[in-house]
Amino acid sequence: MRTLRVPPTAMVLGGVVSVQFGGALAAKLIQTLGAPGTVALRLAMAVPILLLIARPSLRNRTKRDLLAVVAFGIVLGLMNLSFYLSLERLPLGVAVTIEFIGPLGLAAAMSRKRRDLIAVAAAALGVVLVNGQELEAVDWVGIGFAALAGALWACYILLSAETGRRFAQLDGLALAMVVSALITVPIGISSAGAELLHWHSLTLGLAIALLSSVLPYSLETLALRRMKPAVFGVLMSLEPAVGATAGYLILGQRLAPIQLIGMACVVGASIAITRTPRSEAPDI
Numbered sequence: 001m002r003t004l005r006v007p008p009t010a011m012v013l014g015g016v017v018s019v020q021f022g023g024a025l026a027a028k029l030i031q032t033l034g035a036p037g038t039v040a041l042r043l044a045m046a047v048p049i050l051l052l053i054a055r056p057s058l059r060n061r062t063k064r065d066l067l068a069v070v071a072f073g074i075v076l077g078l079m080n081l082s083f084y085l086s087l088e089r090l091p092l093g094v095a096v097t098i099e100f101i102g103p104l105g106l107a108a109a110m111s112r113k114r115r116d117l118i119a120v121a122a123a124a125l126g127v128v129l130v131n132g133q134e135l136e137a138v139d140w141v142g143i144g145f146a147a148l149a150g151a152l153w154a155c156y157i158l159l160s161a162e163t164g165r166r167f168a169q170l171d172g173l174a175l176a177m178v179v180s181a182l183i184t185v186p187i188g189i190s191s192a193g194a195e196l197l198h199w200h201s202l203t204l205g206l207a208i209a210l211l212s213s214v215l216p217y218s219l220e221t222l223a224l225r226r227m228k229p230a231v232f233g234v235l236m237s238l239e240p241a242v243g244a245t246a247g248y249l250i251l252g253q254r255l256a257p258i259q260l261i262g263m264a265c266v267v268g269a270s271i272a273i274t275r276t277p278r279s280e281a282p283d284i
Contacts, residue, residue, distance in 0.1 A: 040188020073179025102150025129262025
């Protein structure tokens, strides 16, 4: 009997779709629990699943190993919290597009090529266009949270690579998620209280944990073993477009033509940067 072999590109695309539709469900739950409560519920339900899958061990770990995973966990928790805070104020597609500037800026800074700096400028123009409103109508707080999430995403990339060098498979990620939960769950409990235990919240929380954490992280890890990092980066560049689609299908969020043009600028810039050889730029 032949074993079904899923192409790595399908895995990555599946992860992209999964995380963005998970974000759309999170935006719905945020209306009830708020951003801190939603992050807390997502991580609290994702951690046991990842620990069961990875079964990480702290035996024979050095102090630097532990510091790396703790730093990774702190950044992971704050990144998710910042992004969910932006979802309280911005459409999903807009928030994802702004957040994407973080890893794009990191890639351009690492490559130091004029082409990539031009791409970042095009992405910045895209962020301006994606807001699609007069300056006085722009939600600057939401933009600030999305930009902060992007900056933390850049840190996440660096710390993920460092943790991956020190821990095998999903071990480092699972331990980092524990740290993230320890930071965010108390905040979520104080913010959302008993609403966290409502059956509707628990059901959506489990779906978000699976779609936004367990499934995409696992698929990406498996895919990277069998595909070039540059190809992975190009596929990940589709996230803003998939986020806008998920926002429309699940939340009914329509983006104006000018916003779609801005999103296209960011996606195009991301593809241009991620096609830079690996020795010159990190993956996003």
